[in-house]
Amino acid sequence: MKVVAFERSVQGTGASRRLRNSGKTPGIIYGSKDPAVVIELDHNALFHALRKEAFHSSILDLEIGGKAQKVLLRDYQMHPFKPLVLHIDFQRVSATEKIHMRIPLHFTHADESTAVKLQGAIISHIANDLEISCLPADLPEFIEVNLANIEVGHSIHAKDVALPKGVSLVLHVEQENPVLVNARIPTVKAADTEEAAPAAAAAPAAGAAAPADAPKEKDKA
Template sequence: MKVVAFERSKQGTGASRRLRNSGKTPGIVYGGAADVQLVELDHNALWHALKKEVFHSSILDMEIGGKSQQVLLRDVQYHPFKQYVLHVDFQRVDANKKLHTKVPLHFMNQETNPAVKLSGAVITHVVTELEVECLPADLPEFLEIDLAKIEAGQTMHAKDIVLPKGVSLTLAIDAENPVVASATIPAAVVSEEGENAAEGDAPAAE
């Protein structure tokens, strides 16, 4: 995904306020061998881009002054109650160095799961993203979580996910092995089944 930015020379609260008043958003680009670079982006274009999942989880081609560099979105500061962005941070990406970044989870086949269809189970998405380690070229836009076979009472952990080639969980996530999804039978369903069973066992009235 491509993003266009422009160099800015002025910094400070006053300069940033004037920038925002003109429809621009201040930001920085850091990392790698180059110095920290002050940039500005068109606010409306940035606002719409931020609504796309891929903008948060993939390598971006940032063009500044006709030159392109690969970056990752690292931080966004939003106004506390107005719909605009105060500041954005991007990190340069080295094609030969592994990076750590969070990748969104896409949950698949939940509607066709037998426990859901036949037993009234409810599948809960405990986490919606996981931190992975990989080279930039191997970074997936998302990870697919297949919920077709999870049974009532079961949980799915991070280590149960089939990762793409070249991608691994970060050491912290691997050690923690968090639950990503769980299937439970709601108390109301259990109660109703119990009542039905009791009625079936009750002797017929004479």
């Protein structure tokens, strides 16, 4: 994906506010051996790009002054309640250095599993992304998790996922091996018969004789 930015010379809170008022978003590029560069980007184009999954997990071609460089989106700040991007950070990448990224998980074929089709299991997604390490050229846009063979009461862990060539789990994920998804039978709430029983006992049975009236007092002499 291509991103067009412009180098900016003025910095500071006031300058950033004026920049946002003019429809631009301040940002920065850092990493590698080159110095950090402060930039500005068109806000509307950036806002729509942030809504795309690939923008968050792909190598981006960032063009400044007609020269492109490979970068990753590392961070961005949104306004607390307005649809406004306040600031964005990009990191330069080198073709020979491994990068750490959180890659989205795409869960597939759940409806084909016996657990769902025949046993009525519910698939619970515990994690929606996975932290991996790879060279920039091997970076996948997403990682597929095939649920066709998942069984009731079983889980799929990080180490169970088939990773693309050149991709590995980062060390702490490899050691912790967290659960990504599981299949379980939903708990059905039984009818509350205990509350209904006393009410049924209190009502007279059908056809039962009504209680006799109390004896009348004898007439006084």
